[in-house]
Amino acid sequence: MRRILVIGAGPSGLQLGIGLLAEDYDVTLVSPRGPEELRAGPVLSTQCLFGPALRRERRHGLSLWHDRAPRIEGVGVRVTGTADPDVSWVGRLDEPAQSVDQRLSLSAWLERFVRDGGRFLRRRVTVGELEDLARDHDLTVVAAGRGETARIFPRDAARAASDVPRRTLAVAYVTGADPHPAGAVLSRTALPGVGEVMVLPTYSLAGPCHAVMVEAVPGGPMDRPTAPDAPAEEVFDGLSDLLREHAPWEHERFARARPADPGATLRGAYAPVVREPVARLPRGTAVLGMADTVVTNDPVTAQGANMASLCADVYRRAIVDHGARPFDEAFMRRAFASYWRQARHVTAWSRVMLSGPRHVWELFRLAGEHQPTADRFADSFSDPSGLIDWFLHPERAMEYTDDVRRRAHAW
Numbered sequence: 001m002r003r004i005l006v007i008g009a010g011p012s013g014l015q016l017g018i019g020l021l022a023e024d025y026d027v028t029l030v031s032p033r034g035p036e037e038l039r040a041g042p043v044l045s046t047q048c049l050f051g052p053a054l055r056r057e058r059r060h061g062l063s064l065w066h067d068r069a070p071r072i073e074g075v076g077v078r079v080t081g082t083a084d085p086d087v088s089w090v091g092r093l094d095e096p097a098q099s100v101d102q103r104l105s106l107s108a109w110l111e112r113f114v115r116d117g118g119r120f121l122r123r124r125v126t127v128g129e130l131e132d133l134a135r136d137h138d139l140t141v142v143a144a145g146r147g148e149t150a151r152i153f154p155r156d157a158a159r160a161a162s163d164v165p166r167r168t169l170a171v172a173y174v175t176g177a178d179p180h181p182a183g184a185v186l187s188r189t190a191l192p193g194v195g196e197v198m199v200l201p202t203y204s205l206a207g208p209c210h211a212v213m214v215e216a217v218p219g220g221p222m223d224r225p226t227a228p229d230a231p232a233e234e235v236f237d238g239l240s241d242l243l244r245e246h247a248p249w250e251h252e253r254f255a256r257a258r259p260a261d262p263g264a265t266l267r268g269a270y271a272p273v274v275r276e277p278v279a280r281l282p283r284g285t286a287v288l289g290m291a292d293t294v295v296t297n298d299p300v301t302a303q304g305a306n307m308a309s310l311c312a313d314v315y316r317r318a319i320v321d322h323g324a325r326p327f328d329e330a331f332m333r334r335a336f337a338s339y340w341r342q343a344r345h346v347t348a349w350s351r352v353m354l355s356g357p358r359h360v361w362e363l364f365r366l367a368g369e370h371q372p373t374a375d376r377f378a379d380s381f382s383d384p385s386g387l388i389d390w391f392l393h394p395e396r397a398m399e400y401t402d403d404v405r406r407r408a409h410a411w
Contacts, residue, residue: 001026004319005137007125009033011047011102011305012291013143014109015312019060021116023320028137032124035107039205042263044102046171046211047305048072048186048200050382051095056309064108069203071096075378076180076187079364081194081246087361089368090182091378097186099202099211101173102305103263127152131281139327140287141315142279146270150293152279159274159347166272166298166354167195167215168223172236173202173264174257177210186302189247190364192356195222196300197247206260212250214242215300218269222246226267232259235267272298272350277336278329288332290315295343297350302381307343314339345384348392359397363390366401373404 002025006013009031017027033041049057057063076090114120125133130149134140144150155163179201180187189197195216202211216222222242226235236259243251259265275294279287291311297303318335325331352360367374380387390400 002139002324003028003137005030005133005140006143007130007140007149008143008145008293009106009110010143010145010291010308011106012308012312013141014106014113015056015060015062015309016141016143016290016315017113017118018062018109018116019312019316020319021113021118022060023316025319028119028121028133029113030121030123030125030133032122034120034122035110038107038110039103040263041103043171043173043266044106045266045304046099046198046200046202046213046299047102048097048099048302048381049305049309050093050097052382053306053309054095054098056313062105062109062112065100065104065203066098068208069098069100070184070201070208072098072184072186072201074182074185075381076182076185077364077367077374077377078187078189078249079192079361080189081191082361084361084365087365087368089374090185091367091374091376093378093382095382097381099200101202101204103205104203125149127281130287131283131285134281134285134287139319140285141290142287142293143290145292146296150275150289152281152287153275153277153289153294154279156274156276163273164271165218165269167300168218168225168269169213169215169267169299170235170239171211171213171266172232172239173204173209173211173260174236174254175206175209175260177212177257178253180253187250189250190356191222191246192361193217194220194246197243197250198299198302199250199253204260204264209260210257212239212243212254213299214239215298228267232262232265235259235265270296272296272347272354274347278332286329286332288315288335290339294336295340295347297346298354300353301346301350301384303346303350303384307346310342311339342385345387349380349384349387352392357394359394360391362401363397366404370404370408
């Protein structure tokens with residue numbers, strides 16, 4: 001039986017580990033927090049899973065809250081704070097999306113991993129300890145997110161556009177918020193040069209609730225830091241003040257809202273980055289990085305948990321298909337290349353959304369007039385690979401806009 005070591009119990013590491021156990025691999029997973037600490041700790045992120053990721057969860061028996069989490073039927077966009085009139089519209093999803101607090105999902109999946117026969121080591125691993133552990137396994141996969149272990153993977157300067165945070169983030173899970181006027185919608189308010197506000201229905205420790213996230217341009221008017229250990233009420237009050245000033249239509253929805261639990265808020269900032277997929281430890285052992293260990297994108301495109309799910313699926317298939325051959329560096333680079341073929345679209349999308357070039361605002365204005373464009377944008381969250389044809393490239397975006405308006409004029 002081949003032995004696989006996974007460092008990190010986030011969504012990618014757990015889905016990979018559980019999937020490999022089902023394929024009769026011997027899997028060890030290492031993480032500093034067990035199920036109890038995950039459930040009792042602070043929120044880890046916002047996340048919204050779209051059709052493909054939800055289908056993968058169902059196939060592997062990991063969709064534990066599908067009958068309780070709200071069904072998200074659309075993506076709403078509002079552009080404000082420019083010289084032009086505000087734009088506001090909702091694109092409908094072909095498949096409903098859902099959001100579940102990762103404190104719930106990861107703790108339950110970790111318990112499932114152990115029940116299925118996986119070995120769980122509750123500890124924080126140094127680089128020196130990692131080499132000792134790796135030598136006892138056929139393959140080591142690092143799924144440790146953006147922590148210290150991720151920094152052993154060299155930055156890929158050709159693919160990484162920036163090495164500084166493009167946004168500061170503040171998140172709160174709250175109860176008592178009013179629904180979006182258009183129903184169960186992931187709503188996004190874009191304030192060019194200032195930041196973004198994202199609101200979505202979710203399922204957390206308190207049951208159905210809402211998550212609100214403010215992404216502020218560093219040093220801008222929405223970038224108002226609070227103390228790192230500030231209580232949830234103080235963090236949410238600061239968010240509420242920002243909504244009142246910059247997105248009053250959202251503030252109205254949250255007028256009676258309060259934090260869902262004492263750990264229901266999160267603040268932070270991190271730089272989007274692409275790293276080399278293979279790292280060499282001090283004594284020469286090669287390890288493979290996965291998901292946001294090697295490709296980290298800003299949450300502006302709501303793709304983090306979806307890409308973690310995809311990477312786990314791609315790597316699991318690569319490992320199984322490799323059979324009894326050695327997991328050498330060539331294998332590792334091929335596995336990552338299979339993932340990058342899709343991940344690169346999200347990296348490009350995130351870059352465009354954060355920089356806000358003129359053609360994006362033109363497309364958003366078009367979506368306010370043309371429902372198929374709004375729907376096409378919404379469904380890009382399920383499959384971003386088609387964005388290069390009409391959204392990411394300025395010339396193609398203008399060709400698409402001109403074509404839609406010409407056809408409308410012809411009618």
